[in-house]
Amino acid sequence: MVDKRDEAETGAIPPGMLALDQQLCFAVYSAAHALNRTYKPLLDPYGLTYPQYIALMTLWQEDGRTVKALGATLGLDSGTLSPLLKRLEAAGYITRARDKADERQVLVTLTDKGRAMQHDAVAIRTEIGKATGCTLEALQALTADLQAMTERLEAGAARDDAA
Amino acid sequence: MVDKRDEAETGAIPPGMLALDQQLCFAVYSAAHALNRTYKPLLDPYGLTYPQYIALMTLWQEDGRTVKALGATLGLDSGTLSPLLKRLEAAGYITRARDKADERQVLVTLTDKGRAMQHDAVAIRTEIGKATGCTLEALQALTADLQAMTERLEAGAARDDAA
DNA sequence: CAAAATTAAATTGCGCGCAATATGATTTTG
């Protein structure tokens, strides 16, 4: 029997499962947009965008981080984070201050409003959970699979950078 | 035993599965970016962005579609597609022309270059498939799960619009 | 058949996301 990897590598993709990897890419692409759209009406009342909300989430896990540290967690650079954090500060969710010990770094700290948002997030989480229509087990499995794939993709990117 | 949903709704989320839905959202968010970054070096030589490539993909499946039809498949509106298609046209991958039968519509058609790109895509697919590190079966399962979730999210959005 | 309603694209404005560059601060090192 012919190995399916061989088929993929020769381009002889059997019709019916044509370009399955393309379907995956499109599926991730669509899922990200769908999630974004589901969050939007829930976050609009708070004047938050989805990426801003995700940034808050990471601060709830560990407050007082540098822009660099936040970026490492989020996979974003200062080009994206600097203006985003400025808006979060303008909206009163965080404060930004240069680190006295190392003036290069900017420490991002939650305000009372930023911490309070954590409680409102419970209702949002509930809504999102309902909207996905997934059981906890399914959510868990899907999350684990995606995380594993993302890790492999990032490892590959790191390897390419080294080369 | 306490229902896990209750815990989520009271905010008493057991550590270890803290905010699983948030983790899913972040996992999808990260996976989308990781895929985007994996595609980038593969598409750069063609002067294509990832969304442009996805648009081409849908045209390979069915050529000569209207902007509206493309948007329905991609989940994008003319606000996103109009400039994107302009760039695809400028790059020589497609042509755009008003439908003679209904001048409101614009028909998007692949050029020879646009069709030829389909063959180069085979190598790109192979690379992406390798980078994900997934077996065909895993890819298939992950894709199906994501599609199912996306459908439920979109159905929910449609229901909210009606209300 | 003409006015009103609907439809398809395009445009505008704003917020990501990323590459490239600039600006200061800190470390290295010669």
Next chain:
DNA sequence: CAAAATCATATTGCGCGCAATTTAATTTTG
């Protein structure tokens, strides 16, 4: 210790993605 290299953040420019508006064509309807 001073010049060079490194580092953290900010800025700029471009391409999405989306809401809101505009423009032009078609369909509805009165």
